[in-house]
Amino acid sequence: MKRRTLLTAAAILSLTTALPAAADWRTQYQSLTIGIPPIENAEEGQRRWGPFAEYLSEQLGIPTTLRMASAYSGIIQAMDAGEADMVMFGAAAYASAWDVLEGDLQPLAHAVSRTGDRGYFAVVVVAGDSEAESLADLAGQTLAFADPNSASGYLVPNFYLGQMGLQDGHFASTGFSGSHDNGILAVVRGTYDAAATWHYSPDNGAVQRMTDRGEIEEGAVKVIWESPLIPSDAWSVRASMPDDLKAELLAALTEFHERDPERVETVSVGSWTHLVPVGHEAFEDSLAMRAQMLAERGN
Numbered sequence: 001m002k003r004r005t006l007l008t009a010a011a012i013l014s015l016t017t018a019l020p021a022a023a024d025w026r027t028q029y030q031s032l033t034i035g036i037p038p039i040e041n042a043e044e045g046q047r048r049w050g051p052f053a054e055y056l057s058e059q060l061g062i063p064t065t066l067r068m069a070s071a072y073s074g075i076i077q078a079m080d081a082g083e084a085d086m087v088m089f090g091a092a093a094y095a096s097a098w099d100v101l102e103g104d105l106q107p108l109a110h111a112v113s114r115t116g117d118r119g120y121f122a123v124v125v126v127a128g129d130s131e132a133e134s135l136a137d138l139a140g141q142t143l144a145f146a147d148p149n150s151a152s153g154y155l156v157p158n159f160y161l162g163q164m165g166l167q168d169g170h171f172a173s174t175g176f177s178g179s180h181d182n183g184i185l186a187v188v189r190g191t192y193d194a195a196a197t198w199h200y201s202p203d204n205g206a207v208q209r210m211t212d213r214g215e216i217e218e219g220a221v222k223v224i225w226e227s228p229l230i231p232s233d234a235w236s237v238r239a240s241m242p243d244d245l246k247a248e249l250l251a252a253l254t255e256f257h258e259r260d261p262e263r264v265e266t267v268s269v270g271s272w273t274h275l276v277p278v279g280h281e282a283f284e285d286s287l288a289m290r291a292q293m294l295a296e297r298g299n
Contacts, residue, residue, distance in 0.1 A: 025245040031063040032056065035075035035087035037233075038147065038179040039206075042068050044213070051263040059252040059259070071178065072149030076100055079238070086249060090233045091286035092155035097236070098287060107234035107280060108246065109253040111272035113200040118276065122152035122227035125207060126194045127187055128219045135166055135225050141193035143174045144183040151286060152198035153180055156227050159289045162296075180206045181215070188220050198230075199223070204271050231282040235275070250277065 034056070036049050045068050057064040067084050069075040076097045078084035089097055089107070098105050112118055124143070126132045132141070146153025154176075161167050175192070177183035183195030184207060199205020202223065210216045235253055237246060257264045257274040264274075 025242040025248075026062065028242065029062065029085065029245060031065065032060065032085050033065050033067050033078075033083065035067045035069060035078050035084035037069055037072050037075055037088060037090065037093060037150075040179070040181055040209070042070075048267060048269065052267045055256065055260050055263050056249075056252060060248060072096075072147045076149065085241070086235055086237050088233050089236045090149075091151035091230050091283055092290065093149045093151070094234060094236065094283045095155070095286045095290040096149050098283075099290075101238065104238050104240050105236055105280075106239040106241075106246070107236045107278045107283065108250050109275040110232035110234040110278045110282075111268070112232070112274055112276055113272050114204065114270070115201055117200065117229065117232075118278075118282075119229040119231045120152065120198050120200045120205070122156040122196060122230060123199055123205070123223045124157060124194050124196050124225040125184065125187060125221040125223055127190075128222050130193070130222070132194070132224055135161065135164065137224070138166075138194055139170055140172050143171050144177040144186050144192040144195040145174060146177055146180050146183050146196060148176065150180075151230050152227070153183065153196050155286065155289055155293065156230055157196040157225075158293070160227060181210060184210055184216065184221060188216050194224070195221075200271055209269060209271075231278070231286075232272070234278050234282070 034053060036045055039045065040048070046066065049066055053064045053066050067075065067078055069078070072090070072093045075084055075087050076093060079087050079097060080100050087097075094105070094107065110118065113120065124135060126138075132138055145158070148154055158167070161170070177186050177192070177195065180197045183192070183197055186192040187195045197206045199207065207216070207221055211218050211220075237249065253275045254277060
């Protein structure tokens with residue numbers, strides 16, 4: 001708590017010193033677009049993140065709109081093209097964006113879960129009545145990854161499958177479902193035997209959210225593998241963005257839970273409590289995983 005207080009105080013001090021130049025960033029940014037990855041379907045994403053855009057509009061004093069992506073690559077391309085100013089990047093998407101933007105990327109803040117973790121876990125799920133209890137049990141079966149630029153939905157589980165010697169020839173086939181929800185639904189419907197997704201804890205993650213929304217039944221799937229901790233998705237901007245705007249965004253993010261707790265409840269879906277500052281070093285392992293993956297592919 002003391003560390004968070006000091007970091008927040010530093011952000012406020014930076015914001016205060018930047019105020020005389022506030023007009024400068026507003027001449028460059030008359031509006032702001034925030035990019036949202038395909039964590040859930042577009043309708044649910046708009047319902048969840050719309051209040052966040054409204055909050056930022058009020059805090060910054062400029063119109064703020066959402067850009068909902070159908071694929072993780074879409075929001076990376078949007079930032080590269082200048083069509084998204086702040087994006088929520090998971091660890092794998094951050095590593096990919098770092099390459100695409102040639103290092104012109106800076107994470108600002110990420111979430112602390114309600115259990116106090118600054119991260120989440122990749123998991124592999126199977127049907128609730130499946131006999132599989134481990135990844136080894138999936139020999140000859142099918143596995144759905146979420147997206148090539150998803151940390152929990154591809155990069156991390158694929159890395160550990162390689163570490164365990166369970167890549168080439170272990171599965172009958174693997175593929176990409178396009179999103180975490182799609183992968184879970186594919187398992188429930190029998191299209192795939194297993195799917196890679198995420199959770200903070202067994203009762204707080206993609207599966208539980210779908211259960212709470214009535215999209216799948218309680219116990220429809222079960223977890224058979226969990227990764228080490230992955231850093232929480234980071235709200236990120238171009239490093240070359242004006243410092244005073246970055247300071248205002250950092251303050252708005254880290255004080256979100258204090259300034260607008262009602263909207264935080266909607267946006268977090270009860271899974272995290274607040275946002276804290278985060279630096280590039282949190283994602284160095286993900287950059288290393290990506291580099292290894294590309295080297296193995298011969299890229």
